[in-house]
Structures are given as structure tokens and as C-alpha cells.
Amino acid sequence: DQQVKQNSPSLSVQEGRISILNCDYTNSMFDYFLWYKKYPAEGPTFLISISSIKDKNEDGRFTVFLNKSAKHLSLHIVPSQPGDSAVYFCAAWNYGGSQGNLIFGKGTKLSVKP
Amino acid sequence: EAGVTQSPTHLIKTRGQQATLRCSPISGHTSVYWYQQALGLGLQFLLWYDEGEERNRGNFPPRFSGRQFPNYSSELNVNALELEDSALYLCASSLVGSQPQHFGDGTRLSIL
Numbered sequence: 001d002q003q004v005k006q007n008s009p010s011l012s013v014q015e016g017r018i019s020i021l022n023c024d025y026t027n028s029m030f031d032y033f034l035w036y037k038k039y040p041a042e043g044p045t046f047l048i049s050i051s052s053i054k055d056k057n058e059d060g061r062f063t064v065f066l067n068k069s070a071k072h073l074s075l076h077i078v079p080s081q082p083g084d085s086a087v088y089f090c091a092a093w094n095y096g097g098s099q100g101n102l103i104f105g106k107g108t109k110l111s112v113k114p
Numbered sequence: 115e116a117g118v119t120q121s122p123t124h125l126i127k128t129r130g131q132q133a134t135l136r137c138s139p140i141s142g143h144t145s146v147y148w149y150q151q152a153l154g155l156g157l158q159f160l161l162w163y164d165e166g167e168e169r170n171r172g173n174f175p176p177r178f179s180g181r182q183f184p185n186y187s188s189e190l191n192v193n194a195l196e197l198e199d200s201a202l203y204l205c206a207s208s209l210v211g212s213q214p215q216h217f218g219d220g221t222r223l224s225i226l
Contacts, residue, residue: 089157
């Protein structure tokens, strides 16, 4: 049973426009969420995170929104650039648990067209 | 500051053999995590080591094992290799009990 779901395998956006990547989770114990970006032949790179006590976190062109009641988060990239083309993974963590590991979605491949 | 390093980059084995993958964490990080990314799937958690101890393991058979050395580097061992073990194996490190985890570039394991 997938606890973290990214229902869109791919997304295509024009350069300069907004990219919105979505992520849903089922486990209400998750209280910290992260987004990673992955280029081919490289490991995932940490992008941005959000704690469940917040509903928004910004870092430059990247903003993550969290809707706890809907168990939904989204990553907004504004403006999108061709260098943003990569696979984006949503990940969740139970801070209060003892597991330590992250639970990942399957990823969304973003293509930003010039 | 050096990131997480993994070796080898690629590893080719045949069914039934054993594979050893290595990981060096970021300096100061004591926690090391191993993940498997099979084709078309997300990252699946394998093992978590901290201060030389196995803290948690994912839903993988016992032939997946590992260890963490006093310098916090880690090994992942996979015994009795099966075709389905072909995947990208990623190592990550973090300060204990905290996020984010920082990943290496992975070892691509191919089973023939």
C-alpha cells in the first residue's frame, strides 16, 4: 500500500510558466515532508521541506504548500526554467517515530520546454 | 565539503553471486541509509545505520544486510543475487534523527 502518492508520472511546462507538482499521503502520522530533484545518473538532491506545523515554505523560485486536512502537498516552481527538467520526488517522515527513513513517492518527471 | 560518495558506480554480477556496495557519508553525519530504486518504482527503504547499529530495516529479505564502521562509512551486502535485485542502490546520510538526508549518486547493480 503506497503511503505517498504522486499521481502524475509526467508534467510538461513552458519556460517562464509555473510548474505545480502534487503529492498525496495517507498516513496521518507523517509530520515532515521533503521534495527532492533527481537528474539522470545522479542521486536525488534535496530541494525544500516543510513541517506539519506550517502550511507554506518558500525558497527562491520554489514554494511548498501543505494541506493537512486533505493530506496533500504541492511544489510550485515559478518561473520554470529548462534546467528544472528532472524527476521530482515527494518524501514523508514521521518525526515522532523511530523509523528514521523517508517514504518516497514514485516521482514526477518535469519537462520545461524553451 | 565532500558529499556522500558511493562505490562502485556500476556492478555486474550473475545470479547466485554476492555483491558488496560501499558508502561514505558526509563528514559529521552519523546516520547512513540505504534505498533501492528498481525500474519504474520510487525509492524503497532498505536499512538505517547509526553509531554502528542497525536501527531499522525495510521490507526486504535477510539476504540484504550491511554494517556501519567506526568511521561511519557503511557497506551493503546482497547475498544469493536474483534477477529482481537489478536496481540503483542509493546511500544517504544525515545527522542522527534529523532531516534532510543527503544522497550519493548510487551504485547501479545489474544481475545477468
